[in-house]
Amino acid sequence: MTTAAARPESPSDFIRQIVTADVAAGKNGGRVVTRFPPEPNGYLHIGHAKSICLNFGVAAEFGGICHLRFDDTNPAKEDVEFVDAIQENVRWLGFDWKDKLFYASDYFDQLCKYAVELIRNGKAYVCDLSGDEIREYRGTLTEPGRNSPHRDRSVEENLRLFEEMRAGRMQEGACSLRAKIDMASPNLNLRDPVIFRIKKAAHHRTGEKWCVYPMYDFAHALSDAIEGITHSLCTLEFEDHRPLYDWVLDNLDVPCHPQQIEFARLNLSYTVLSKRKLLELVQHGHVHGWDDPRMPTLAGLRRRGVTPEAIRDFCERIGLAKRDSLVDVAMLEHSVRDDLNRRAPRVMAVLRPLKVVIENYPEGEVEEMDAVNNPEDPSMGTRKVPFSRELYIEQDDFREDPPKKYFRLSPGREVRLRYAYLITCTGVVKDEKGEIVELRCTYDPATRGGNAPDGRKVKSTIHWVSAAHAATAEVRLYDRLFTHENPGLEKDGVEFTSYLNPASLEILRDCRVEPSLKAAAPETRYQFERQGYFCADAVDGKDRLVFNRTVSLKDAWARIEKAES
Ligand code: ATP
Ligand code: MG
Numbered sequence: 001m002t003t004a005a006a007r008p009e010s011p012s013d014f015i016r017q018i019v020t021a022d023v024a025a026g027k028n029g030g031r032v033v034t035r036f037p038p039e040p041n042g043y044l045h046i047g048h049a050k051s052i053c054l055n056f057g058v059a060a061e062f063g064g065i066c067h068l069r070f071d072d073t074n075p076a077k078e079d080v081e082f083v084d085a086i087q088e089n090v091r092w093l094g095f096d097w098k099d100k101l102f103y104a105s106d107y108f109d110q111l112c113k114y115a116v117e118l119i120r121n122g123k124a125y126v127c128d129l130s131g132d133e134i135r136e137y138r139g140t141l142t143e144p145g146r147n148s149p150h151r152d153r154s155v156e157e158n159l160r161l162f163e164e165m166r167a168g169r170m171q172e173g174a175c176s177l178r179a180k181i182d183m184a185s186p187n188l189n190l191r192d193p194v195i196f197r198i199k200k201a202a203h204h205r206t207g208e209k210w211c212v213y214p215m216y217d218f219a220h221a222l223s224d225a226i227e228g229i230t231h232s233l234c235t236l237e238f239e240d241h242r243p244l245y246d247w248v249l250d251n252l253d254v255p256c257h258p259q260q261i262e263f264a265r266l267n268l269s270y271t272v273l274s275k276r277k278l279l280e281l282v283q284h285g286h287v288h289g290w291d292d293p294r295m296p297t298l299a300g301l302r303r304r305g306v307t308p309e310a311i312r313d314f315c316e317r318i319g320l321a322k323r324d325s326l327v328d329v330a331m332l333e334h335s336v337r338d339d340l341n342r343r344a345p346r347v348m349a350v351l352r353p354l355k356v357v358i359e360n361y362p363e364g365e366v367e368e369m370d371a372v373n374n375p376e377d378p379s380m381g382t383r384k385v386p387f388s389r390e391l392y393i394e395q396d397d398f399r400e401d402p403p404k405k406y407f408r409l410s411p412g413r414e415v416r417l418r419y420a421y422l423i424t425c426t427g428v429v430k431d432e433k434g435e436i437v438e439l440r441c442t443y444d445p446a447t448r449g450g451n452a453p454d455g456r457k458v459k460s461t462i463h464w465v466s467a468a469h470a471a472t473a474e475v476r477l478y479d480r481l482f483t484h485e486n487p488g489l490e491k492d493g494v495e496f497t498s499y500l501n502p503a504s505l506e507i508l509r510d511c512r513v514e515p516s517l518k519a520a521a522p523e524t525r526y527q528f529e530r531q532g533y534f535c536a537d538a539v540d541g542k543d544r545l546v547f548n549r550t551v552s553l554k555d556a557w558a559r560i561e562k563a564e565s
Pocket of ligand 1: 036040051234235264266267273275
């Protein structure tokens with residue numbers, strides 16, 4: 001456990017307030033057991049991170065434990081690939097479920113027994129209506145439902161039919177097992193919900209063993225009770241399901257009755273967080289897989305260079321609410337910068353190189369300049385950066401005809417090369433098309449380290465690399481995947497994919513980075529001075545240098561906060 005497990009003095013949100021009160025009152029013997037219950041039908045995303053941080057965080061703060069439970073009740077969409085990725089993601093985020101790894105599918109036998117118990121007590125029945133008919137009979141918010149013609153089957157008949165369902169003697173869709181609650185209930189979830197359905201599909205864990213599968217609401221409530229969960233924290237869309245959750249537990253002989261508490265799910269601007277939509281992005285090739293650095297998945301964020309610490313910090317900052325809202329993605333970027341600013345070593349990398357020849361610098365000479373690894377953290381030390389007659393600087397750092405307030409290099413102008421010398425531009429070399437291909441400069445040998453003994457000032461410091469020593473790298477500049485603030489809305493039938501940002505990825509193949517980066521291990525994060533934070537790509541970076549831009553340096557969120565204060 002890498003997160004602080006100290007319980008705050010005063011509970012910071014409504015869920016922690018409830019748990020604090022429960023513990024104080026000795027409810028559940030003062031125990032706190034939570035669970036994070038993903039369905040293994042996709043990769044975890046930043047919204048799941050909110051739920052993970054909450055569930056594991058609350059458990060840790062109250063000396064309890066959080067279970068990782070796979071809610072694997074729908075064989076059609078689930079896969080071991082997702083089971084494995086989810087475990088890796090939760091661990092990467094910094095949480096540990098110890099030996100509390102569970103699968104709802106491990107409870108199928110027990111869930112069948114509970115179903116039989118309901119039947120025996122006259123609280124469940126086998127219904128032959130089709131899915132469409134069930135929907136039709138259910139009524140609407142303004143109209144009560146109608147009873148199924150099979151609602152009053154005898155206990156014996158129901159037991160026999162359910163046994164036939166379970167034994168595979170019925171066709172898929174021929175019938176289902178429904179809870180007998182109230183077809184006139186104002187809550188549609190209580191109008192005799194289906195609790196078991198026939199599905200002739202192989203399951204990634206139980207194989208061909210089952211041809212009936214429990215429905216989510218039934219399985220979820222009972223899994224919580226079987227595991228002795230005390231607080232079942234879930235997102236707001238389950239609020240209307242809570243009466244059913246409680247009904248299931250009230251009408252069965254269960255070991256305990258966990259308390260379901262709902263909180264608002266995370267919605268992030270310029271981002272979609274629905275697994276269905278994320279799957280569509282992957283399947284239709286809008287991105288290069290679940291771990292594409294533009295994806296809001298934990299795998300994508302990780303590959304992009306976002307740290308688990310930054311995600312946890314973000315989840316803490318956004319807090320918990322009872323109402324849905326849209327969180328500004330700039331807030332996530334702020335947490336990322338905050339963390340990387342402290343920890344990422346600074347290096348020099350030239351993304352769009354322009355050659356510079358220092359005419360009065362001796363040919364063949366190389367000097368090792370001392371460069372600070374992180375001014376925020378002196379313990380990170382210094383390194384040597386080679387300086388020589390031929391360098392690369394950023395194309396952007398030169399203007400032949402500088403506009404007002406442009407203080408970087410231009411003909412006749414002097415600037416500081418970071419950690420090196422002051423140089424003055426003396427000439428421009430162009431190719432036959434008139435494009436600038438090289439700058440001629442002179443340096444002042446008395447300015448080693450960057451300051452002039454005569455005290456003259458230069459207005460600009462630029463970064464550089466030594467041409468002969470630099471490594472060539474590919475750099476991928478990522479931008480927001482969507483151009484619309486809330487692409488998931490799909491108002492007026494507009495597909496969310498129509499808001500895809502065509503410029504979400506720019507690949508620069510001829511960047512030059514300082515030699516210390518030649519050995520960059522996958523996933524190492526750096527600040528490229530004056531540009532942003534970058535991370536060595538873990539997938540394509542195995543035999544060449546590939547860096548993904550995590551985030552640029554400018555902090556929109558800090559500006560927003562400042563403007564508001
Ligand atoms: P879908 O995207 O299909 O609606 P889901 O997000 O509910 O699926 P699950 O695997 O069931 O996916 O989610 C596991 C847990 O994570 C649930 O408890 C769910 O409430 C929570 N969760 C999912 N999305 C978010 C989100 N955006 N913010 C906070 N919690 C979330
Ligand atoms: Mg779900």
